[in-house]
Amino acid sequence: MISPRLAIAATVLTVAIAVPSVVAADAASASPKAYANCTAVHKTYSGGIAKAGVKNNTVTSKGKVTHRALKGKVKFDTALYNANKKSDRDGDGIACELD
Incomplete structure (x- = not known):
């Protein structure tokens, strides 16, 4: 079983990784x-x-x-x-x- 503290850390890490990919897609579409x-x-x-x-x-x-x-x-x-x-x-x- 995953501890609640580890689950929160994994959620925060996932969000931090997703944000740069969204920013890169917006920059490419701004030509x-x-x-x-x-x-x-x-x-x-x-x-x-x-x-x-x-x-x-x-x-x-x-x-x-x-x-x-x-x-x-x-x-x-x-x-x-x-x-x-x-x-x-x-x-x-x-x-x-x-x-």
């Missing part, structure tokens, strides 16, 4: 979302997704570079930007920006 296209991005972030630290929209027209204010609701998140980098046509650090 940034890759949107199918800019229409999908604009449903959530009307101004697109930018790398952290981007201050303005860089626009090149006829060889001339200009910097414009960001428009719409822009999400600043480098990991999310990297997951959607394919949608950054001009390579200025903003995916699906409004021109």
Whole structure:
């Protein structure tokens, strides 16, 4: 027969082991979302997704570079930007920006 003290210790040990595995599963499921296209991005972030630290929209027209204010609701998140980098046509650090 197991003593009550040993049964309590076994229960506490089981809980302590289960907690780290739950935390690891949550961390793995927290990867940034890759949107199918800019229409999908604009449903959530009307101004697109930018790398952290981007201050303005860089626009090149006829060889001339200009910097414009960001428009719409822009999400600043480098990991999310990297997951959607394919949608950054001009390579200025903003995916699906409004021109």
